[in-house]
Amino acid sequence: MAIEVRVPTILRSYTGGAKVVEGAGDTLGGLLTDLDAKYSGLRGRLVTPEGGLHRFVNIYVNDEDVRFLGSLDAKLSDGDAVTILPAVAGGALGFAAAAALFGR
Amino acid sequence: MARYESLLDACGGTPLVGLPRLSPTVPEGAPPVRLWAKLEDRNPTGSIKDRPALFMVRQAEESGRLRPGDTILEPTSGNTGISLAMVAKLRGYRLVCVMPENVSSERVQLLRMYGAEIIFSPAAGGSNQAVATAKEIAAEHPDWVMLFQYGNDANARAHYETTGPELLHDLPTITHFVAGLGTTGTLMGTGRYLREKVDGIQIVAAEPRYGELVYGLRNIDEGYVPELYDASVLNRRFSVGTRDAVLRTRQLVEVEGIFAGFSTGAILHAALAVAHEAVKKGERADVAFVVCDGGWKYLSTGAYGGTLAEAEEALEGQLWA
Numbered sequence: 001m002a003i004e005v006r007v008p009t010i011l012r013s014y015t016g017g018a019k020v021v022e023g024a025g026d027t028l029g030g031l032l033t034d035l036d037a038k039y040s041g042l043r044g045r046l047v048t049p050e051g052g053l054h055r056f057v058n059i060y061v062n063d064e065d066v067r068f069l070g071s072l073d074a075k076l077s078d079g080d081a082v083t084i085l086p087a088v089a090g091g092a093l094g095f096a097a098a099a100a101l102f103g104r
Numbered sequence: 105m106a107r108y109e110s111l112l113d114a115c116g117g118t119p120l121v122g123l124p125r126l127s128p129t130v131p132e133g134a135p136p137v138r139l140w141a142k143l144e145d146r147n148p149t150g151s152i153k154d155r156p157a158l159f160m161v162r163q164a165e166e167s168g169r170l171r172p173g174d175t176i177l178e179p180t181s182g183n184t185g186i187s188l189a190m191v192a193k194l195r196g197y198r199l200v201c202v203m204p205e206n207v208s209s210e211r212v213q214l215l216r217m218y219g220a221e222i223i224f225s226p227a228a229g230g231s232n233q234a235v236a237t238a239k240e241i242a243a244e245h246p247d248w249v250m251l252f253q254y255g256n257d258a259n260a261r262a263h264y265e266t267t268g269p270e271l272l273h274d275l276p277t278i279t280h281f282v283a284g285l286g287t288t289g290t291l292m293g294t295g296r297y298l299r300e301k302v303d304g305i306q307i308v309a310a311e312p313r314y315g316e317l318v319y320g321l322r323n324i325d326e327g328y329v330p331e332l333y334d335a336s337v338l339n340r341r342f343s344v345g346t347r348d349a350v351l352r353t354r355q356l357v358e359v360e361g362i363f364a365g366f367s368t369g370a371i372l373h374a375a376l377a378v379a380h381e382a383v384k385k386g387e388r389a390d391v392a393f394v395v396c397d398g399g400w401k402y403l404s405t406g407a408y409g410g411t412l413a414e415a416e417e418a419l420e421g422q423l424w425a
Binding site: 010011045054055056057058060063064065067068083085086087088 | 309311313323324325326327328329335338339340341342343344345
């Protein structure tokens with residue numbers, strides 16, 4: 001079962017620079033475990049030691065946020081497209097500056 | 105529509121219009137699925153941000169944080185800056201905006217016209233440099249007031265007290281509310297209000313997915329989630345790419361005559377997705393979505409004409425929502 005995974009620039013050091021990689025799994029958790037076998041360390045950047053998704057990571061299955069689809073239990077099917085993005089979208093300048101000002 | 109004592113009093117109360125041509129066709133005998141657009145471009149400065157700007161300034165006045173003649177500092181080149189500039193002008197404050205020097209000339213002209221002062225940070229340093237510049241300025245001027253829209257309760261409250269009640273009044277049969285996710289204020293405020301009043305309401309977020317340049321962090325820990333964000337208010341969250349956002353923005357003006365900015369296209373894309381799902385399930389749906397602003401400020405991108413690929417390229421690396 002092939003699932004296409006889009007990797008953001010900051011995580012491509014784990015995929016040998018590849019922007020798009022392929023993996024397999026019935027769930028997102030399964031897919032990440034499969035990917036980690038090929039790209040060691042990638043899973044650890046996305047999943048916390050407690051087993052949840054990293055706060056500043058957003059993962060989408062066919063453009064829908066997995067946090068509303070069961071997170072790591074989100075079901076996957078052959079041909080699904082998975083996109084990984086850092087949490088920065090939406091007026092990036094405004095909140096980046098604000099966050100820095102307030103020491104967040 | 106009526107008369108108002110001043111421009112500030114004319115904030116909100118925007119029309120909700122049906123989209124009979126863009127709403128999906130349902131099979132004979134099936135319940136109707138309808139799309140409704142909340143025209144936030146009809147606010148005093150032409151965007152939804154007039155609502156939070158006014159509420160944040162009022163709250164700061166009431167708490168004594170803002171006093172006559174004070175200076176407001178805001179690191180923004182977007183709609184919030186323009187709204188704050190108008191409110192600051194009418195309420196007697198000075199507004200200083202910090203932004204990289206490579207923002208579009210329309211933004212600079214609009215902000216200056218409304219009376220804002222602009223401090224530029226070098227373009228080469230991008231948003232990191234703007235952050236550094238804003239930090240320096242804040243340290244030099246501890247008396248300047250920053251309203252911090254990403255963590256300011258008055259931002260979400262503006263929508264809880266105005267946008268939400270307006271929607272429910274105009275569309276008591278509402279089943280879905282779809283809006284953009286930036287500061288998260290619109291979705292948090294309107295979403296909470298509608299959840300309290302409408303059983304089974306679906307609150308749907310549409311988040312712009314930009315070109316790679318915008319996600320130029322050095323590592324994941326530099327990411328940021330606005331303090332206002334509470335995921336439990338939402339039912340679903342869609343990421344919408346530039347191409348889909350441009351396609352829908354063009355469709356909205358071509359089919360329904362509504363000339364909007366690209367963030368509205370992203371929202372419409374998510375609204376259409378939930379509308380088509382309702383048709384498939386044979387369920388009734390009244391899907392209300394937000395038109396954040398008009399398209400005027402984005403004309404210079406050239407993304408309203410030419411092929412979709414050209415438009416996508418024109419918006420690459422820009423914060424189009």
